[in-house]
Amino acid sequence: xSAQVQKQIVNLSPSQRAWMxxxxxxxxxxxxxxxxxxxxxxxFAEVLCNDKPLLISYDGEWYSPVFHAxxxxxxxxxxxTEADYSDPYVRELISSGDNWFIDPLIPYSYNTIxxxxxxxxPAPPSENNMLxxxxxxxxxxxxxxxxxxxSVLFALSLTAIGVLIGIVAGAVQGYFSGKxxxxxxxxxxxxxxxxxxxxxxxxxSIFQPSIWLLIILLSMFGWMGLSDYVRAEFLRGRxxxxxxxxxxMGLSNFAIMRHHLLPNSMTPVITFLPxxxxxxxxxxxxxxxxxxxxxxxxxxxxxxxxxxxxxxxxWWLSLSTFLxxxxxLMLLIFIGEALREAxxxxxx
Amino acid sequence: MSEALLQVENLSVTFxxxxxxxxxxxxxxxxxxxxxxxxxxGESGSGKSVTALSILRLHxxxxxxxxAGTIRYDGKNLLTLDEDTMRAYxxxxxxxxxxxxMTSLNPVHKIGAQLKESLLVHKQLSPEEATxxxxxxxxxxxxxxxxxxxxxxxxxxxxxxxxxxMIAMALACKPDLLIADEPTTAxxxxxxxxxxxxxxxxxxxxxxxxxxxxxxxxxxRRYADRVCVMQHGKLVEQADSETLFAAPEDDxxxxxxxxxxxxxxxxxxxxxxxIVSAQNVRCHFPITRGFFNKQVDVVKAVDDVDLQxxxxxxxxxxGESGSGKxxxxMALLRLTExxxxxxxxxxxxxxxxxxxxxxxRRYFQVVFQDPFxxxxxxxxxxxxxxxxxKLHFPDMTRSQRQHKIIETLDEVGLDEDVLWRYPxxxxxxxxxxxxxxxxxxxxxxxxxxxxxTSALDVSVQKQVLTLLADLQQKHQLSYxxxxxDLRVVKAMSHRVIVxxxxxxxxxxxxxxxxxxxxADYTRQLAEAALYS
Numbered sequence: 001x002s003a004q005v006q007k008q009i010v011n012l013s014p015s016q017r018a019w020m021x022x023x024x025x026x027x028x029x030x031x032x033x034x035x036x037x038x039x040x041x042x043x044f045a046e047v048l049c050n051d052k053p054l055l056i057s058y059d060g061e062w063y064s065p066v067f068h069a070x071x072x073x074x075x076x077x078x079x080x081t082e083a084d085y086s087d088p089y090v091r092e093l094i095s096s097g098d099n100w101f102i103d104p105l106i107p108y109s110y111n112t113i114x115x116x117x118x119x120x121x122p123a124p125p126s127e128n129n130m131l132x133x134x135x136x137x138x139x140x141x142x143x144x145x146x147x148x149x150x151s152v153l154f155a156l157s158l159t160a161i162g163v164l165i166g167i168v169a170g171a172v173q174g175y176f177s178g179k180x181x182x183x184x185x186x187x188x189x190x191x192x193x194x195x196x197x198x199x200x201x202x203x204x205s206i207f208q209p210s211i212w213l214l215i216i217l218l219s220m221f222g223w224m225g226l227s228d229y230v231r232a233e234f235l236r237g238r239x240x241x242x243x244x245x246x247x248x249m250g251l252s253n254f255a256i257m258r259h260h261l262l263p264n265s266m267t268p269v270i271t272f273l274p275x276x277x278x279x280x281x282x283x284x285x286x287x288x289x290x291x292x293x294x295x296x297x298x299x300x301x302x303x304x305x306x307x308x309x310x311x312x313x314x315w316w317l318s319l320s321t322f323l324x325x326x327x328x329l330m331l332l333i334f335i336g337e338a339l340r341e342a343x344x345x346x347x348x
Numbered sequence: 349m350s351e352a353l354l355q356v357e358n359l360s361v362t363f364x365x366x367x368x369x370x371x372x373x374x375x376x377x378x379x380x381x382x383x384x385x386x387x388x389x390g391e392s393g394s395g396k397s398v399t400a401l402s403i404l405r406l407h408x409x410x411x412x413x414x415x416a417g418t419i420r421y422d423g424k425n426l427l428t429l430d431e432d433t434m435r436a437y438x439x440x441x442x443x444x445x446x447x448x449x450m451t452s453l454n455p456v457h458k459i460g461a462q463l464k465e466s467l468l469v470h471k472q473l474s475p476e477e478a479t480x481x482x483x484x485x486x487x488x489x490x491x492x493x494x495x496x497x498x499x500x501x502x503x504x505x506x507x508x509x510x511x512x513x514m515i516a517m518a519l520a521c522k523p524d525l526l527i528a529d530e531p532t533t534a535x536x537x538x539x540x541x542x543x544x545x546x547x548x549x550x551x552x553x554x555x556x557x558x559x560x561x562x563x564x565x566x567x568x569r570r571y572a573d574r575v576c577v578m579q580h581g582k583l584v585e586q587a588d589s590e591t592l593f594a595a596p597e598d599d600x601x602x603x604x605x606x607x608x609x610x611x612x613x614x615x616x617x618x619x620x621x622x623i624v625s626a627q628n629v630r631c632h633f634p635i636t637r638g639f640f641n642k643q644v645d646v647v648k649a650v651d652d653v654d655l656q657x658x659x660x661x662x663x664x665x666x667g668e669s670g671s672g673k674x675x676x677x678m679a680l681l682r683l684t685e686x687x688x689x690x691x692x693x694x695x696x697x698x699x700x701x702x703x704x705x706x707x708x709r710r711y712f713q714v715v716f717q718d719p720f721x722x723x724x725x726x727x728x729x730x731x732x733x734x735x736x737x738k739l740h741f742p743d744m745t746r747s748q749r750q751h752k753i754i755e756t757l758d759e760v761g762l763d764e765d766v767l768w769r770y771p772x773x774x775x776x777x778x779x780x781x782x783x784x785x786x787x788x789x790x791x792x793x794x795x796x797x798x799x800x801t802s803a804l805d806v807s808v809q810k811q812v813l814t815l816l817a818d819l820q821q822k823h824q825l826s827y828x829x830x831x832x833d834l835r836v837v838k839a840m841s842h843r844v845i846v847x848x849x850x851x852x853x854x855x856x857x858x859x860x861x862x863x864x865x866x867a868d869y870t871r872q873l874a875e876a877a878l879y880s
Binding site: 240241242244245246247248249250251252255259260263264266 | 709717722726731786
């Protein structure tokens with residue numbers, strides 16, 4: 001490395017240097033790109049996979065059914081209810097004469113049932129449904145795309161909440177130690193002995209099952225493993241000289257925890273991050289597989305897997321879901337690996 | 349003259365690293381005769397320990413190779429021996445003792461068992477013979493009541509006693525050559541002297557050869573027959589002790605001999621005001637036992653200490669490890685619970701809550717011993733130095749702050765382009781400068797220096813002391829200088845207090861206390877430390 005390049009590196013700010021280290025891990029870098037593209041695509045799932053046309057030109061006026069609901073009467077139909085664009089009669093209305101419409105790439109939403117299919121459900125991949133349909137005649141590709149989005153968003157929020165609570169609890173325990181630590185540790189032990197799965201079953205029969213209920217229930221228990229590690233790191237760090245120096249400087253407890261102890265306690269947090277995210281995806285998938293997860297109509301990878309189990313001859317169900325799941329988990333782990341290396345300031 | 353016991357000829361040692369090969373030792377040659385003590389002296393990174401480990405071939409041979417040279421022991425080249433033959437030499441013919449007696453003994457086994465182990469393995473003695481042998485070994489190295497001690501665990505022994513046990517273990521198989529890698533660095537001065545005397549006695553009795561590895565050139569003057577000075581993996585000078593100390597030839601040797609701290613005592617205005625005063629400071633830690641925390645005993649870490657620190661003055665606090673000097677410092681900074689009255693700039697800070705104390709902290713700063721643990725490894729130099737400024741000077745603009753930081757860094761002898769670097773990219777001396785910059789940027793009035801140079805090489809030590817003295821002169825700072833090293837304290841402080849077991853043994857002007865000690869303890873300490 002020439003002296004000039006060396007000099008340039010020295011002048012970079014810490015976050016720029018972390019980004020450089022991240023990029024030097026090619027596998028993680030490309031995984032991040034691929035994952036981001038997939039996530040962004042899935043965020044626009046309504047535009048990609050929908051049973052409503054993107055744009056309709058009817059009688060010289062433009063309509064966008066994806067974003068607005070129009071009654072069938074708007075297009076000269078009979079019913080006051082929202083137009084069903086898969087109905088051949090409605091299609092006829094919006095394409096006759098000068099009228100035209102643009103369909104999305106995949107003309108099915110996650111809950112669109114293909115009534116016009118000539119094959120019995122579940123139908124194998126065909127011209128109409130490129131990954132086939134499930135046992136109720138819904139397009140598998142659309143369900144996978146929506147299911148991927150729900151899984152990833154669920155996992156990210158569950159991880160974020162769990163990490164946040166875990167860090168706060170572990171930090172308070174480790175930093176103040178003594179009686180605070182003792183009391184909190186006992187409470188955690190009591191809390192962690194609650195039967196989690198049992199509670200989930202009970203709660204899903206009391207409340208209307210929903211994704212929010214799952215997030216709340218799972219994050220109530222998910223933080224404990226992490227808080228132990230953070231606590232240990234804080235306990236180790238609180239007596240180091242740089243913390244004493246910060247105390248002697250007059251910094252408040254919060255500032256010491258935030259600026260001195262936290263950055264030096266992040267190793268377990270960062271190390272477990274990819275595994276926590278993939279673990280959350282797996283948790284949702286398995287709960288759905290068991291029928292304890294999201295409500296029935298919601299697109300979910302677990303529900304597709306369980307359909308695949310019941311229709312074992314419909315290989316397109318289990319195979320495609322399996323590949324999406326494995327691909328997602330692998331990308332996350334590669335990214336996590338690169339992230340961990342990037343945040344290690346002792347490595348250049 | 350008979351052939352030397354150990355002959356190292358043209359030895360080079362190479363480490364394979366990801367950045368390519370690194371030659372840690374280059375082309376060095378020296379001999380050790382029977383019954384002779386040879387000292388290998390150099391600063392950290394000079395390759396002295398690498399050389400010692402090569403003799404026993406204790407390096408990881410996946411990483412280390414010996415591209416050139418031979419190590420002949422009794423005529424045999426150790427570098428070409430196979431692993432099994434080599435094992436017989438280790439411990440059997442050549443023994444080694446290490447620097448850290450705390451970690452060299454296994455904490456879960458009794459001392460006796462650890463001593464007997466090598467006797468049982470190497471000499472195939474019966475258990476009874478081994479026990480008798482072990483007891484006599486402990487007796488030889490001066491452990492009182494050896495029969496009892498056999499059943500003790502390492503943590504019940506003091507540092508000096510542990511090092512004695514290590515020596516006993518090294519001697520168990522009657523080696524001809526003893527390699528002592530910094531055997532006394534981790535010990536207090538009075539104990540250092542005892543351990544070295546013990547080694548010399550054993551050498552006379554057993555006709556041992558000793559390779560003494562140390563960074564302390566003055567230690568060597570007394571005990572070594574020959575001295576080899578190493579720098580950057582090369583042997584720069586080799587001579588008989590007397591010749592070397594009388595007429596050093598190499599520049600580096602002269603530099604090392606010259607790195608004794610000069611007296612750098614700043615002038616104090618007479619009648620300067622008292623800035624810190626403490627009366628009856630006590631730190632007692634109760635020892636509790638059982639479920640109801642019944643108090644069974646009390647550790648008096650600091651017991652009834654009075655002190656005064658005037659403006660622009662340095663007060664040395666000396667004592668051996670465990671004497672309570674650091675605890676006293678922490679109590680004065682109000683970082684440890686204590687009783688007694690402490691006044692700082694007229695404030696009765698011993699009654700202050702942490703919140704009231706915070707604004708005052710700016711004026712009372714601290715520099716710690718170990719520059720590797722006193723800087724947060726995840727913060728850049730800029731973050732480290734600016735943190736206190738942001739807290740205590742919240743009105744400063746970004747550019748004013750930047751200006752102030754660069755000015756301070758310049759004052760401690762660091763460039764502007766260190767700002768974005770992390771502590772691990774610096775050497776020990778540079779890191780200590782960063783730690784000093786962190787305190788100086790706040791323009792304090794009192795700085796507590798807790799062994800600020802103990803973790804540094806002698807030449808760097810001198811630079812840091814010079815820097816501290818200059819800063820004191822320039823800003824009229826008061827220093828509380830905590831150290832076990834009497835030479836450093838002598839060079840820096842106006843007055844000194846000597847502590848032992850939490851109590852002040854003696855206090856007064858430095859000259860008076862160290863040259864004409866009134867207490868026995870101070871005399872012992874001064875003798876051991878200054879070799880006067």
